[in-house]
Amino acid sequence: MRAIIAHVMAKPPTPVSRTVLGDVERRLQALPVVVLTGARQTGKTTLARELGARTGRRFISLDPLETREQARKSPASLLVGDGPLTIDEAQRAPELLLEIKAAVDLDRTPGRFLLTGSANLLLMKEVSDSLAGRAVYSTLRPLSERERRGEPQPRWTDLFAAPTLAAALERIPPHSAFDWRRAALRGGMPALVGIDDPAQRRLWFEGYVDTYLHRDLRDLSQISDLSAFRRVIELATLQTGGLLNVAQLAHDAGLSRATVQRWLALLEISYITTPVPPYFESRLKRLVKTPKLYALDTALALFILGVHDVEALERLRSVGVWLENLVLNDLLVWRETQVPRPELFHFRSHDRYEIDFVVELDRRAIPIEIKSSERVRVDDASGIDRFCSELPDRAPFGLVLYSGSEARQLSEHALAVPLGCVL
Numbered sequence: 001m002r003a004i005i006a007h008v009m010a011k012p013p014t015p016v017s018r019t020v021l022g023d024v025e026r027r028l029q030a031l032p033v034v035v036l037t038g039a040r041q042t043g044k045t046t047l048a049r050e051l052g053a054r055t056g057r058r059f060i061s062l063d064p065l066e067t068r069e070q071a072r073k074s075p076a077s078l079l080v081g082d083g084p085l086t087i088d089e090a091q092r093a094p095e096l097l098l099e100i101k102a103a104v105d106l107d108r109t110p111g112r113f114l115l116t117g118s119a120n121l122l123l124m125k126e127v128s129d130s131l132a133g134r135a136v137y138s139t140l141r142p143l144s145e146r147e148r149r150g151e152p153q154p155r156w157t158d159l160f161a162a163p164t165l166a167a168a169l170e171r172i173p174p175h176s177a178f179d180w181r182r183a184a185l186r187g188g189m190p191a192l193v194g195i196d197d198p199a200q201r202r203l204w205f206e207g208y209v210d211t212y213l214h215r216d217l218r219d220l221s222q223i224s225d226l227s228a229f230r231r232v233i234e235l236a237t238l239q240t241g242g243l244l245n246v247a248q249l250a251h252d253a254g255l256s257r258a259t260v261q262r263w264l265a266l267l268e269i270s271y272i273t274t275p276v277p278p279y280f281e282s283r284l285k286r287l288v289k290t291p292k293l294y295a296l297d298t299a300l301a302l303f304i305l306g307v308h309d310v311e312a313l314e315r316l317r318s319v320g321v322w323l324e325n326l327v328l329n330d331l332l333v334w335r336e337t338q339v340p341r342p343e344l345f346h347f348r349s350h351d352r353y354e355i356d357f358v359v360e361l362d363r364r365a366i367p368i369e370i371k372s373s374e375r376v377r378v379d380d381a382s383g384i385d386r387f388c389s390e391l392p393d394r395a396p397f398g399l400v401l402y403s404g405s406e407a408r409q410l411s412e413h414a415l416a417v418p419l420g421c422v423l
Contacts, residue, residue, distance in 0.1 A: 016143060016193060017152040018047055020336045024138050025051070028084075028111035031136045032104045035090075036116045038140035039271035039296050040216060041208060043190040044116040047140060048086045057114065061088040068092050075099035084111050091117035101130040108134070118216065118270075141271075142188030142297045144333040145178070145326075145423045154334035155422045160342075160359060160366050165397035169415055172407040178420035180372065180403065181310050184322040187299020188329065198308060205303040209233075216270055223263070228255060232263050236273055237295060237304045241321025243348075244275065244293045271296050276328065279345035279358040279365070292346045294325045301325070320372045323419075324356055327370055327401060330423055331359065347387065355383045355398075365391060367398035369414075374403045381414035388413035 024047070027034045036044050045061070052059045058081055062068045071078050071093035079085065079099060090096065100113055115135075146152060155173050162168035186192075189208075192201055213226050223229050235249050250260040267273040275291035295301035302322070307313050313322065328344070335341050342361035348354045357368040367387045371380055384398030398414045401422065410416040 016043075016147055016190060017150060018043065018140070019144065019147060019152045019154060019333050020138055020140055021047060021051065021152075023337045024114070025055075026339075027136045027138060028114065030110055031134065032108045032110055032112045033100065033131050033135035034111070034114050035131075035135050035137045036114060036140060037137065037271075038118070039142075040118045040212060041189055041191055042140045042142055042271075044118070044140050045088050046190065048088055048114060048116050051114070052086055055084070057084045057086050059086045059088065062092040062096075063089050071096045079103055084113070086114040086116070088116050089118065090115035097130045101134065104131070104134045138336055139271075139332075141329060141333050141336070143190055143193070144188065144330045145183055146330075147333070148186075148188065148193065154330070154337065156331065156334045156359075157338070159399075159422070160361060160364070163396065165409065165413065165415060168397050168399075169407065169409060172415070172417055173421050175405050175407065175418045176420040178403075178418075178423055180323050180326060180419055180423075181313055183423075184298040184326055185302060185308070185310065185313060187297045187302075189297055189299065192299075201299075202303065202308070205300060208300065209304070212270070212272070217266070221262075221266055223266075228253065229263055232260060233267065233272070234304055236264065236267060236293060237301045239293050240295050240301060241318060241324050242292060243290045245290075274328070274332070276344055276346050276357070279347045279355075279360070294328050298322050298325050298329070320370070323372050324370050326423065327368070327419075328357065331357065347383075353383045353386060355387055358387075363394060365395045367395060369398070369400045371400060371402040376400055376402045376404065376410060376416050378411050381411035381416075384414040385411050 024034060024036060036048065038044055049059060051057060060067065060078060062071055072095050075093070075096040076099050078096065087096065104112065144154070146154060158171050159168055162171050192204060195201060213230060217223050217229070232249070232253050232255070235252050239245065239249065246257055246260055246264065250257045253260060268275060274294045274296065276294060277291045278289045280289065302313065307316065313319060331344055335344065338361070342359055345358045345360065346356060347358050347367065355367045356370045359366045359368065367384045369380060369384055381398070381400050384400065388395040388398055400410055400414050400416050401419055402416060403419055405418050406416070407418060407421060408416050
């Protein structure tokens with residue numbers, strides 16, 4: 001499995017600037033422990049090494065067996081030394097976290113420890129138990145389109161902060177050409193930057209899925225039937241962009257609802273899927289209503305579905321959900337740079353009017369509709385107009401993102417914004 005990935009990675013990956021890097025540096029200046037989590041192969045080790053090279057941090061990886069054994073049997077010995085320390089793959093030796101807690105209690109100098117980990121179940125449980133009040137967290141997701149282009153600063157902040165629709169219209173950045181279908185097929189896994197050969201990309205994704213099934217799941221949970229779990233992954237991927245229907249998924253998989261719910265939790269914990277909860281004025285309802293389900297990476301999800309080119313993508317029943325997923329992933333990358341972090345929701349009323357995403361920050365709620373077409377009509381903003389009218393004190397305007405090239409006011413409360421202006 002690892003040999004497949006190593007074969008594809010014979011050429012060193014193209015270095016890219018990560019949006020979250022500055023955020024990690026700021027957090028290291030505030031608290032003694034920063035935990036950098038994220039899915040496998042999103043670039044956590046590369047980012048940690050880059051940070052170490054810039055600031056002189058020591059670096060220890062718990063991937064080698066001998067280092068991992070030392071961390072488990074003699075954790076204090078790994079912490080000996082001067083200066084701040086980065087521990088890569090920290091979830092592989094939970095015993096080390098108690099030693100870090102003891103060290104931090106004696107010396108709370110900011111930035112003492114940077115911990116990275118891929119599958120975050122063990123890591124987050126131990127961190128929450130051992131390092132409460134001592135640690136702060138950042139999540140590294142796959143590359144955004146701007147990161148791929150070497151432009152790591154997202155364009156959402158100024159736009160969302162506009163006090164009025166007119167002010168937001170003035171803040172829309174210049175438009176750049178953007179082919180979202182090819183972007184969805186390309187995805188954002190850093191290891192594949194610069195690798196365009198379809199056969200090599202498929203080999204890499206095969207290795208990724210196999211490594212996840214046979215290594216990460218072994219660390220996270222005892223699952224005896226990997227073929228059934230893989231079937232659940234495929235069925236969950238088919239629900240991308242839709243309301244999560246656990247009963248239907250369990251029926252299609254031939255498994256109990258309880259088993260499917262547990263496995264869906266594993267997919268979320270290991271970042272393979274991203275649930276987007278519904279937006280309600282009552283926060284309690286957010287906990288009990290149905291989320292929408294999205295994928296970690298569009299290219300990975302499309303690979304799981306056997307979709308490898310634009311023609312196959314266009315044959316999918318709901319092609320537009322992959323554009324939604326691209327926008328969501330970009331918003332999630334941006335969210336990691338904000339303090340406090342904004343929240344992301346979808347909206348669906350009892351009478352079935354829907355909005356793809358609602359971004360909530362500073363008691364403001366910005367509705368976003370996403371259209372794959374090159375033209376938009378006033379009717380495309382009807383949900384946004386209704387949402388803003390019902391929440392006049394919280395929703396000053398909304399955005400309709402689309403594949404065209406003209407930014408303009410579309411309706412009373414909505415702006416039409418080309419995808420190339422924000423992605």
